[in-house]
Amino acid sequence: xxxxxxxxxxxxxxxxxxxxxxxxxxxxxFGAEVIKIESVTRPDSVRTGGPFAGGRPGMDRSGYxxxxxxxxxxxxxxxxxxxxxxxxxDLIARADVVSNNFGPGAMERLGFSYDDVRAIRPxxxxxxxxxxxxxxxxxxxxxxxxxxxxxxxxxxxxxxGEGRSIGPGTHYPDxxxxxxxxxxxxxxxxxxxxxxxxxMKIDLAQVESTINMIGPSYVEYSGTGIEPAITGNRSRWHxxxxxxxxxxxxxxxxxxxxxxxxxxxxxxxxxxxxLAAEPGLAGAAGRVAAVGRIEAAIAxxxxxRDGEELAAALQQAGVPAAPVQSARExxxxxPQLRARGYWQRIDHPEMGETGFTSPPYRxxxxxxxxxxxxxxxxxxxxxxxxxxxxxxxxxxxxxxxxVLQ
Amino acid sequence: xxxxxPYSGVRILDLTRELGGYATRLFADLGAEVVRVEPPxxxxxxxxxxxxxxxxxxxxxxxxxxxxxxxxxxxxLDLGEEAGLATFAALARTAQILAIEPGPDQPxxxxxxxxxNPALVVAIFSHFGLGGPHSGWLGSDLxxxxxxxxxxxxxxxxxxxxxxxxxxxxxxxxxxxxxxxGIALWDAELRGRGHVIDVSAQECIAHSxxxxxxxxxxxxxxxRRGGEGTRDCSxxxxxxxxxWVFLAAPPTLGISWRQLVAWMAEAGHPEASRLGEPKWLDRxxxxxxxxxxxxxxxxxxxxxxxxxxxxxxEALRRKVVxxxxxxxxxTVKDPQLxxxxxxxxxxxxxxxxxxxxxxxxxxxxxxxxHIDRPAPAVGQDNDRILAGL
Numbered sequence: 001x002x003x004x005x006x007x008x009x010x011x012x013x014x015x016x017x018x019x020x021x022x023x024x025x026x027x028x029x030f031g032a033e034v035i036k037i038e039s040v041t042r043p044d045s046v047r048t049g050g051p052f053a054g055g056r057p058g059m060d061r062s063g064y065x066x067x068x069x070x071x072x073x074x075x076x077x078x079x080x081x082x083x084x085x086x087x088x089x090d091l092i093a094r095a096d097v098v099s100n101n102f103g104p105g106a107m108e109r110l111g112f113s114y115d116d117v118r119a120i121r122p123x124x125x126x127x128x129x130x131x132x133x134x135x136x137x138x139x140x141x142x143x144x145x146x147x148x149x150x151x152x153x154x155x156x157x158x159x160x161g162e163g164r165s166i167g168p169g170t171h172y173p174d175x176x177x178x179x180x181x182x183x184x185x186x187x188x189x190x191x192x193x194x195x196x197x198x199x200m201k202i203d204l205a206q207v208e209s210t211i212n213m214i215g216p217s218y219v220e221y222s223g224t225g226i227e228p229a230i231t232g233n234r235s236r237w238h239x240x241x242x243x244x245x246x247x248x249x250x251x252x253x254x255x256x257x258x259x260x261x262x263x264x265x266x267x268x269x270x271x272x273x274x275l276a277a278e279p280g281l282a283g284a285a286g287r288v289a290a291v292g293r294i295e296a297a298i299a300x301x302x303x304x305r306d307g308e309e310l311a312a313a314l315q316q317a318g319v320p321a322a323p324v325q326s327a328r329e330x331x332x333x334x335p336q337l338r339a340r341g342y343w344q345r346i347d348h349p350e351m352g353e354t355g356f357t358s359p360p361y362r363x364x365x366x367x368x369x370x371x372x373x374x375x376x377x378x379x380x381x382x383x384x385x386x387x388x389x390x391x392x393x394x395x396x397x398x399x400x401x402x403v404l405q
Numbered sequence: 406x407x408x409x410x411p412y413s414g415v416r417i418l419d420l421t422r423e424l425g426g427y428a429t430r431l432f433a434d435l436g437a438e439v440v441r442v443e444p445p446x447x448x449x450x451x452x453x454x455x456x457x458x459x460x461x462x463x464x465x466x467x468x469x470x471x472x473x474x475x476x477x478x479x480x481x482l483d484l485g486e487e488a489g490l491a492t493f494a495a496l497a498r499t500a501q502i503l504a505i506e507p508g509p510d511q512p513x514x515x516x517x518x519x520x521x522n523p524a525l526v527v528a529i530f531s532h533f534g535l536g537g538p539h540s541g542w543l544g545s546d547l548x549x550x551x552x553x554x555x556x557x558x559x560x561x562x563x564x565x566x567x568x569x570x571x572x573x574x575x576x577x578x579x580x581x582x583x584x585x586x587g588i589a590l591w592d593a594e595l596r597g598r599g600h601v602i603d604v605s606a607q608e609c610i611a612h613s614x615x616x617x618x619x620x621x622x623x624x625x626x627x628x629r630r631g632g633e634g635t636r637d638c639s640x641x642x643x644x645x646x647x648x649w650v651f652l653a654a655p656p657t658l659g660i661s662w663r664q665l666v667a668w669m670a671e672a673g674h675p676e677a678s679r680l681g682e683p684k685w686l687d688r689x690x691x692x693x694x695x696x697x698x699x700x701x702x703x704x705x706x707x708x709x710x711x712x713x714x715x716x717x718x719e720a721l722r723r724k725v726v727x728x729x730x731x732x733x734x735x736t737v738k739d740p741q742l743x744x745x746x747x748x749x750x751x752x753x754x755x756x757x758x759x760x761x762x763x764x765x766x767x768x769x770x771x772x773x774x775h776i777d778r779p780a781p782a783v784g785q786d787n788d789r790i791l792a793g794l
Contacts, residue, residue, distance in 0.1 A: 233547055364601055
């Protein structure tokens, strides 16, 4: 169902690209009025990046943009003009949250620093998401999501083993760590404001947020003085615990024995009776010590098996296992995601019927129904007229003057 | 008078062990009273590795519990007994949120909690969600990263898919869950409506795949590990004199590429002129294996006699997207994080010393985020919390 829990909360949303919009999207999905301030001359980079509906590029055809901006409204403004900035100030005066993910100094140059905004709206919740924070010797370092993985230790720790670091294959911190830490902070600040009347500024340094995602590794380092091991798909504590090749092109299955009772069950399911009979392998420590031999036996046993069927059989036997799924398997095959209604299809005037991921939970047994993302500038007139109360002739004059670009 | 904090006045009963612990920690850091409800022998997460050396027992727990249970209280109840259940129901009447992970080591007491307090917000964390053919499936960090599509995207093409390090499944599930709990609490407090949130870790992982879902849905292409054919030759780790650096200078970040080429030319590097050849403007070619090999050879010859620190400072000055690939022992000395006093010291009573923790994931302009107490011992708060019921 369409959720309206957050109705009455308005965002003046300056975020763009990946991490910022992913953060404000959850608010529009729950009924907040998220007004995205965009530019025709300098469009959101994910509008011009792919993938595109049918592979055909277009400002309103990007799936990446669509997935980060469900339920928002799009207001196009030329913020280089004083009139454009004046409109933004009018919007801020009627907003509960002002959000951005620009680098340090950008909002200040536009006249929308926290102090500027607070002068307009004293109880504002102000979210900034610079990579390394607002101030400091490396505040101006430029980066992408992988840069954040690099400087936090996540890139170093993600690898096949010592000396074989690779890093996450995506700009991982952009896609959960930073947007959802930011959303949590905004929600907390809104409750604080509701109870005290006080707004606040949220300075979410994306590096600092991401470090918490590997918090236990930092505590381990502090407690032991030893750099945490790079274990790849293996575990220091459990064995077997790895990804194995199975039948088909680039087909793999993940198998983990997380408790001793799962070991004889795995052996029985794979016909590895001889290993099950070895007393030295009954406990996790013994299996970790013999991990190479155990993995070789499993690799032989599963090489010609179908990954999906094998995972189902192992689960039946009480062993945690799953096929390694690509987006194709997730969308076309995974029966669990389908049964839970994870995928939504929404008709879009430019893209046609397009697939979306639901918020990753069921809420009172139902899915949070998404509304389609906005076309560039789709709501400009409506916001100026209905939210800001501008008369039609003023809107026409602003358009004529190129302010609504 | 104590300062109001964003989640002051909220009591959360925490029956999570694997997936939801970070969600409740986020609330605790902003003033919620988070009460771990544990069996008398301690909850199973206390045995979760890695252990901290110097402790002769698995209670109060290893590094994960030290981090995830900081700022929380602990009470012990035997939920298999009538008396324990009755106390739990009384406790539920005093709470606003229940976070729970039913499993073989813990009965599902959601119904008892809701019977006692229908306005409760309940977050139920599981690997595959409630309902559906896989609802009974067992997960683990690796299995759920595989089932959710994240493992597929990392690694090299000639080896197996690779999980992202640091047990990301529970962290990601907790983050999505925490935001949903905050939203549900908003409704519960404003309108008196409780909610039940059924968080699937598999779905949380599948929600965090960059644009891989859209690439397949819209263009029927499958994003693959190693970025062969999709990732620019400049976007990778490269070896320098004393370690590794990460560079991103694809054509879409034009300034980074132009400044890099100018930097190498200015430094008189003999290979610099090769990067001026027209083929480097050919985006599809730059994504190919030969381009990657050629760029790596040229760029690593430039890096060979330069240190991470020198390169980072020069990149900062020249607006090149380049940074150190840091180990944790290096990150704790990162000049930016040191300048911002990022890391915090938290006492560990059983060890008799402080441990260094990551600081706040977000800085708030009011002093409302803090770690007031280390992870509790089992049942440490029995007298204070249970006596008042």
